[in-house]
Amino acid sequence: MHVGVVGAGYVGLVAAVGLAAAGHDTAVAEADPAKLAALREGRVPFYEPGLQEWLDSVAARMTFVESAGSLPPCDVVLIAVGTPSGPSGQTDLTQVRQAVREVAATARPGTVVAMKSTVPPGTGLELVRAYLEPAGRDLAYVSNPEFLREGKAVDDWLHPDRVVVGAAEPGAGERVAELYRHLGAPLLMTDITSAEMVKYASNALLATKISFINEIANVCELVGAHIDDVARGVGMDPRLGSHFLQAGIGYGGSCFPKDTRALDFTAALNGYSFELLTAVIEVNRRQRIRVVQRLHEALGGLAGRSVAVLGLSFKPGTDDTRESPGVEIARMLAGAGAEVRAYDPVARLSQEAEQVLGPGARRTATLAEAVAGAQAVVVATEWQEFREADWAAVRRAMERPWVIFDGRNCLDGEAMESLGFTYFAVGRQVGRRRQAAVAARAGRPCE
Numbered sequence: 001m002h003v004g005v006v007g008a009g010y011v012g013l014v015a016a017v018g019l020a021a022a023g024h025d026t027a028v029a030e031a032d033p034a035k036l037a038a039l040r041e042g043r044v045p046f047y048e049p050g051l052q053e054w055l056d057s058v059a060a061r062m063t064f065v066e067s068a069g070s071l072p073p074c075d076v077v078l079i080a081v082g083t084p085s086g087p088s089g090q091t092d093l094t095q096v097r098q099a100v101r102e103v104a105a106t107a108r109p110g111t112v113v114a115m116k117s118t119v120p121p122g123t124g125l126e127l128v129r130a131y132l133e134p135a136g137r138d139l140a141y142v143s144n145p146e147f148l149r150e151g152k153a154v155d156d157w158l159h160p161d162r163v164v165v166g167a168a169e170p171g172a173g174e175r176v177a178e179l180y181r182h183l184g185a186p187l188l189m190t191d192i193t194s195a196e197m198v199k200y201a202s203n204a205l206l207a208t209k210i211s212f213i214n215e216i217a218n219v220c221e222l223v224g225a226h227i228d229d230v231a232r233g234v235g236m237d238p239r240l241g242s243h244f245l246q247a248g249i250g251y252g253g254s255c256f257p258k259d260t261r262a263l264d265f266t267a268a269l270n271g272y273s274f275e276l277l278t279a280v281i282e283v284n285r286r287q288r289i290r291v292v293q294r295l296h297e298a299l300g301g302l303a304g305r306s307v308a309v310l311g312l313s314f315k316p317g318t319d320d321t322r323e324s325p326g327v328e329i330a331r332m333l334a335g336a337g338a339e340v341r342a343y344d345p346v347a348r349l350s351q352e353a354e355q356v357l358g359p360g361a362r363r364t365a366t367l368a369e370a371v372a373g374a375q376a377v378v379v380a381t382e383w384q385e386f387r388e389a390d391w392a393a394v395r396r397a398m399e400r401p402w403v404i405f406d407g408r409n410c411l412d413g414e415a416m417e418s419l420g421f422t423y424f425a426v427g428r429q430v431g432r433r434r435q436a437a438v439a440a441r442a443g444r445p446c447e
């Protein structure tokens with residue numbers, strides 16, 4: 001088939017390369033001149049493991065143009081542009097409207113427009129009414145939400161758990177489903193609005209699992225239980241599943257925060273108060289603040305204290321810093337007067353994110369530079385470099401009281417305490433503090 005893709009971000013470029021690899025002639029429209037220039041030189045303009053090599057192998061079947069209006073005639077055009085949050089949590093559909101408008105004005109009759117961007121339930125039907133029907137050229141609309149994860153995008157594209165296709169006309173839905181047939185994934189054919197809802201329900205439930213386990217971890221700290229064992233025990237029940245039970249400083253990224261807010265907003269707009277989801281969002285917000293509270297207590301205040309934040313991407317394996325807990329924590333610490341040095345092995349902070357770090361926060365080129373002279377370290381992203389760091393050397397480079405907040409529960413707490421650190425994590429108490437907590441509950445002094 002001849003396939004067009006609008007937007008060459010994490011989703012659009014992976015989809016385009018995946019479809020070219022499956023033998024389709026693929027044309028990609030990218031509006032950002034810097035990204036377009038990189039793509040025309042054969043370079044992936046962001047960090048996604050394995051994608052550069054994959055692009056190299058199929059580049060001959062791909063072309064890159066500057067706008068949706070310049071795409072060649074296509075059987076299917078996938079829309080994969082950004083859908084960021086507006087100020088009240090509503091989805092900002094500016095990029096989507098622009099892309100659909102451009103396609104509606106130029107696509108040849110009979111083209112199928114497939115929406116891979118995450119758009120609120122009801123959006124597809126509205127786009128049909130506003131742009132496709134008035135174009136009068138028999139353009140069909142299909143909702144085709146994407147479920148890939150950053151950092152694992154190539155593998156997720158090749159091995160999807162399911163393909164969801166929402167269509168008003170079976171023929172259009174079939175044409176989109178055909179693009180995925182070779183992957184052998186289960187196919188769910190549904191109406192447009194239900195397909196849109198599948199995407200939000202999936203992300204909201206995953207976010208709910210994370211906030212739930214974080215609340216369990218917070219209670220573990222109070223009763224002296226160990227979250228790692230608790231999560232393992234819970235996950236052994238196949239009805240509950242072991243995935244997304246990693247406690248920590250909460251979810252970030254370009255999807256969960258904005259998609260949970262958008263679903264909450266959509267529910268409210270339709271007159272429904274989605275209490276559970278509102279709580280999930282609030283728990284996630286507080287989980288980040290808890291780090292700052294802990295450091296405030298442990299350091300006897302934050303003004304003038306020196307803190308290193310390790311990890312600025314919202315998770316390992318990506319350079320994406322959108323709504324990253326590390327960035328947010330660095331900003332809060334700097335706002336409270338701490339001198340913050342932040343380090344990440346991969347994340348290239350955009351100018352915007354650099355500003356978000358705030359005036360009291362500075363980015364460093366190495367881990368050693370970030371921790372030198374620091375009184376406390378926060379591990380915000382579980383990069384392998386941090387797991388494997390020479391923590392004895394880190395402790396020597398730091399100043400008292402040698403506090404470490406392991407925001408991803410990725411370090412050996414006992415080992416950290418034996419190196420002299422005061423170790424905090426989420427839902428874990430180790431060494432001296434665990435003994436003290438157990439003794440206090442038993443009503444006897446700690447030996």
Ligand SMILES: NC(=O)c1ccc[n+]([C@@H]2O[C@H](COP(=O)([O-])OP(=O)(O)OC[C@H]3O[C@@H](n4cnc5c(N)ncnc54)[C@H](O)[C@@H]3O)[C@@H](O)[C@H]2O)c1
Pocket residue numbers: 006007008009010011012029030031032035066067068080081082083095098099102116117118119146147148149150254255
């Ligand atoms: N990032 C993910 O892991 C992921 C996974 C599943 C779904 N999604 C959803 O997919 C959509 C895209 O996400 P992303 O992370 O790939 O976004 P992104 O911001 O990385 O990429 C979007 C790209 O579209 C380009 N663009 C915008 N308007 C355009 C236009 N009119 N013509 C041509 N190019 C245009 C932008 O310049 C940008 O490069 C979002 O709705 C997101 O919620 C993202």
Ligand SMILES: O=c1ccn([C@@H]2O[C@H](COP(=O)(O)OP(=O)(O)O[C@H]3O[C@H](CO)[C@@H](O)[C@H](O)[C@H]3O)[C@@H](O)[C@H]2O)c(=O)[nH]1
Pocket residue numbers: 118146147148149150151203206210243244245246247248249250251252253254255256259314315
């Ligand atoms: O047990 C867990 C699992 C994840 N996280 C955090 O949750 C966030 C999101 O992680 P992940 O889901 O791996 O990353 P994304 O790339 O944002 O992918 C999510 O968002 C995409 C965009 O909608 C969807 O396509 C994917 O299916 C969905 O997993 C990150 O900050 C993680 O640190 C936890 O705190 N605990």
